[in-house]
Amino acid sequence: MDRRTFVSSSAASALTSTALGSLSTPAAAQARPADVLVVANEFGPNSLDIHTVGANRPAYGVSWLCYDRLMTYAKKKLPDGRVMYDMDKLVPELAESWRIAPDGNSVTFKLRKNAKFHDGTPVTAKDVKWSFDRAVTVGGFPTFQMAAGSLEKPEQFVVEDEHTFTVKFIRRDKMTMNNLAVVVPCVFNSELVKKNVTAQDPWGLAWTRNNVAGGGAYKVEAFRPGQEIIYVRNEDWKSGPLPKLRRVIQREVPNAGNRRALLVKGDIDMTYDMPPKDFAELAKEGGSVKVASMPIENSMFYLGMNVAKPPFNNVKIRQAVAYALPYDKMYDTALYGRGAKLYGAASSQVKTTAWPQATGYKTDLAKAKALMAEAGAGAGFETTLSIDLGGATVGEPMAVLVQEALGQIGIKATINKIPGATWRSALLKKDMPLIINRFGGWLNWPEYFFFWCYHGQNAVFNTMSYQNPRLDRIIDNARFAESKTLYDSFVRDMIQLGYDEVPRVPLFQPTQDVAMQKNVQGYTYWFHLQPDYRDLSKA
Numbered sequence: 001m002d003r004r005t006f007v008s009s010s011a012a013s014a015l016t017s018t019a020l021g022s023l024s025t026p027a028a029a030q031a032r033p034a035d036v037l038v039v040a041n042e043f044g045p046n047s048l049d050i051h052t053v054g055a056n057r058p059a060y061g062v063s064w065l066c067y068d069r070l071m072t073y074a075k076k077k078l079p080d081g082r083v084m085y086d087m088d089k090l091v092p093e094l095a096e097s098w099r100i101a102p103d104g105n106s107v108t109f110k111l112r113k114n115a116k117f118h119d120g121t122p123v124t125a126k127d128v129k130w131s132f133d134r135a136v137t138v139g140g141f142p143t144f145q146m147a148a149g150s151l152e153k154p155e156q157f158v159v160e161d162e163h164t165f166t167v168k169f170i171r172r173d174k175m176t177m178n179n180l181a182v183v184v185p186c187v188f189n190s191e192l193v194k195k196n197v198t199a200q201d202p203w204g205l206a207w208t209r210n211n212v213a214g215g216g217a218y219k220v221e222a223f224r225p226g227q228e229i230i231y232v233r234n235e236d237w238k239s240g241p242l243p244k245l246r247r248v249i250q251r252e253v254p255n256a257g258n259r260r261a262l263l264v265k266g267d268i269d270m271t272y273d274m275p276p277k278d279f280a281e282l283a284k285e286g287g288s289v290k291v292a293s294m295p296i297e298n299s300m301f302y303l304g305m306n307v308a309k310p311p312f313n314n315v316k317i318r319q320a321v322a323y324a325l326p327y328d329k330m331y332d333t334a335l336y337g338r339g340a341k342l343y344g345a346a347s348s349q350v351k352t353t354a355w356p357q358a359t360g361y362k363t364d365l366a367k368a369k370a371l372m373a374e375a376g377a378g379a380g381f382e383t384t385l386s387i388d389l390g391g392a393t394v395g396e397p398m399a400v401l402v403q404e405a406l407g408q409i410g411i412k413a414t415i416n417k418i419p420g421a422t423w424r425s426a427l428l429k430k431d432m433p434l435i436i437n438r439f440g441g442w443l444n445w446p447e448y449f450f451f452w453c454y455h456g457q458n459a460v461f462n463t464m465s466y467q468n469p470r471l472d473r474i475i476d477n478a479r480f481a482e483s484k485t486l487y488d489s490f491v492r493d494m495i496q497l498g499y500d501e502v503p504r505v506p507l508f509q510p511t512q513d514v515a516m517q518k519n520v521q522g523y524t525y526w527f528h529l530q531p532d533y534r535d536l537s538k539a
Contacts, residue, residue, distance in 0.1 A: 034538045035246035037520070039531070040253040040268045043390050044229055046421040048220060049208035050183055051135060051142045054425035056390070060183050061530030065231060066118075067186035067214035068094040068239045070109050070128070070165075071177075075524055075535075082294060084525040087444055090181055093239045094123065094215075095165075104172065111163040114238045117189040117215040125165040130190035132157045132167075134203045140428070142184045144459040148443070148451055149179025173479070175443055182442045183528050189213040217243050217534045226421075227252055231533065244522075244537035256393055263289055263515055269538070270516040270531065275393040276336035279513040292514045293338070294525040298449050299440030300342055300356050301335075301394070302504040303402065306433045308465035311381055315501060320371035322361040322505045326405045334397040335508055342506035350496040353488050355446035356509050359499045368409045380410020386432040390420020395436050398507075402436065430458075430465050437463060438510060442527045446491050447478040454498055464503035471497050 032038065045058040048066070052059075074089035095109035115123040133154040135142045146152065150173035158166040169176060179185070188208070196207035204213075212220045217240065218231040231248040253259045259271045260278050266288065283291040305312035305321065312318055327343045341358060348360025372378050385403060387395040396417075403413045413434060418426050426432065439461050441449040452459050455475050456467040474494045481487035499506075512529055519539040526532055 033246075035244060037245050037248045037270065037533065037536060037538065038268045039248065039250040039270045040259045040262055041250065041271060042252070042254055042256065042259075042273045042393070043420045044225070044227075044250060044252050045223075046225065047209045048212050048223060049205065050186070051138055051203070052205050052209045053140055054422070054428065055141070056420065056424055057529065060528045062212075062220070062229070063183050063186050063214075064216075064526075064528060064530060065218040065533060066212045066216040066220060067188070068115070068123075068216050069181055069183075069186055070095040070111075071098070071181040072240075073181055082292070082525065083523070084294065085527060087178065087527075090177060093181075094128075094187055104169070106166050106168045107177070108160065108164060108166045111165065112238055113163055115215060116236055116238070117192070118212065118219050118234060119189065119192065120236075121189055121191065123187065123189075123215055124162050125159040126162075127190045128165045128187050129154075129157045129159050131188045132185060134188070135184055138203055138205065141460050144452070144457070145182065145184040145442075146179070147457075148448060149173060149175040149177075151176065151179060151185070171480070175445070175448065175479070178443050186214065186216075189215065215239075218248070221247075240534065243534040245533055248533045260515075263517070266517065269520055270514065272512075272514045272531070273391070273393070274513070274515065276334075276338040276511070276513070279515060280336050280338060282515050288518055289515055290518050292516070292523045292525075294512045295340060296440050296510050296512050296529065297444045297527065298355065298442075298446070299438065300509055301339075301398070301436070301438045301507040303507060304435045304437055304463045304504040305502075306430065306463075306465055307503050308430070309433070311375075311377060311383070312433060312464075312503075314375045314377070316371045316375035317377055318502045318505075319361075320368040320375065320377075320409060321406065321411070322359070322368075322502050323364045323371065324368035324405050324409045324411075325361075325363060325505060325507075326401050327361075327363055327507065330398050330401050331508060333401065334394050335510070338511045338513065340509040342508055348499070350492050350499065353446065353491040353495075355449065355491070355495070356506060357495065359502075359506055361502075361505065363405075365408055372409050378410065380412065382412045382414070383433045384416050385413040385434045385436070386416040386418055386426070387436050388420055388423040389417050390423055391438065392417070394510075398436050424460070427463050428460055430463070432463075435463060439463075440510075440527075440529065444527070447475055447494065450475045450494050450498065451479065453504070454494075466501070466503035468497070468501065471501075 045062050047055040047059045048062050050059055050063040071090045072093040073085040074091045076086040077083050096112050098107055098109045100107050136146045150171050156168045192213045193204040197204040217237045219234050221232040222230040228251040233246045256274045262268045263271050279291050282289050305318050307313050344362040345358040345360045387399045399415050406413050452461045456472045474490050478490035521537050522535040524535045
């Protein structure tokens with residue numbers, strides 16, 4: 001699929017009032033104010049700070065709501081009426097304006113003079129610099145993310161005066177400005193965080209894991225990990241239109257059947273991360289519930305193999321696995337057809353720059369067995385297949401089918417289920433031999449995906465520990481290509497090498513589905529895949 005193209009129970013009775021508090025009765029649901037939204041998800045944030053080690057996807061949502069960035073993305077309406085962010089148009093948030101220097105080597109931002117943090121402290125350029133210095137220094141995900149846009153050194157960030165801030169460019173990089181509008185470069189109340197640092201924790205990460213130091217559209221009223229997070233509107237927010245929702249209650253209800261039943265009954269307003277089968281059925285049923293769906297850009301489910309150690313350091317074994325997988329069964333059983341197939345292309349030769357695109361791999365057990373024999377692994381071996389329990393609604397049925405298929409070529413795989421709250425930390429260790437995972441790149445360029453997932457810098461999302469200097473050069477050349485002809489050539493070569501070496505086997509491009517009451521309006525698809533409650537209202 002071209003990266004710019006979009007295609008258009010009884011278990012609930014066991015859920016007591018303790019799971020959703022006093023709002024779990026129909027009478028309470030009817031009495032719920034129009035400016036209060038109740039959301040139930042499989043799991044919630046494991047941190048209130050995206051800079052902390054192992055922060056999960058729901059933590060992205062906390063940062064997006066509770067912190068400001070200098071800029072954000074505009075929104076655009078698609079021909080079918082769906083609304084999504086517009087990657088090609090940046091608009092003001094904390095900065096009211098900006099200007100690229102005549103020589104193209106820097107950008108200077110003018111901050112809103114009336115912007116304040118949640119505690120009433122005025123936002124200054126010193127806070128922006130401290131926040132950016134932190135992001136490029138703490139290491140791990142935030143530092144890699146900043147580097148994806150050539151934001152690498154504290155010296156790049158300059159305070160001109162109280163409300164003027166400059167970013168110096170270390171190279172011409174088309175991703176720099178866009179990267180300033182993603183989740184990571186958020187602005188912290190630096191003086192507040194500094195009160196909570198230690199010699200061992202100079203950036204206050206332990207404190208911000210459980211405390212917000214932002215000035216965004218929402219404050220955190222309560223955070224009970226494993227249970228709920230409650231947001232309340234920041235009435236003094238100046239960086240955009242004041243949200244219509246005064247309060248958002250986001251609770252954890254692990255059982256998808258319970259979440260579906262609560263939604264149908266009207267006890268909750270919204271849910272996501274349910275099994276694709278449920279979304280498909282809800283979309284057909286109609287009634288008081290609607291489903292918003294969007295193919296996730298620059299994203300895929302994949303089977304990853306750790307190439308840093310045997311047996312998956314052997315490319316023939318990796319190719320054997322790619323030919324053994326039961327793609328169609330996984331697509332029908334786990335995805336319920338809600339996604340794009342990334343396998344079974346007519347040719348194994350990459351001919352376009354479309355991303356993500358299908359590989360030439362397809363289920364061929366005879367070819368898989370022959371490759372195992374060529375690799376000297378005809379007798380098979382034992383391994384562990386790890387999945388994220390936070391995405392078990394799709395990951396678990398996939399894993400069972402993969403386990404069965406690998407057994408047919410002599411690979412005995414034991415399924416290892418890792419809690420969603422610790423999945424990111426498990427990925428960081430890079431010691432799992434075989435995983436089913438999903439990754440999506442925030443910036444919708446194929447070289448951005450490869451920078452994160454295949455480059456020898458070995459970022460957290462290079463979950464296969466794959467390193468190939470030749471591919472690194474191609475990725476870097478694509479990032480900084482001086483013509484479209486060169487760019488297209490580099491991108492094709494990049495995809496071809498990644499698919500030939502197959503450290504990860506692309507499976508499917510997923511769909512982002514969100515189910516909500518029909519009176520919930522304003523849903524926007526965002527690259528970080530978290531609902532932006534600032535956009536929502538209830539009729």
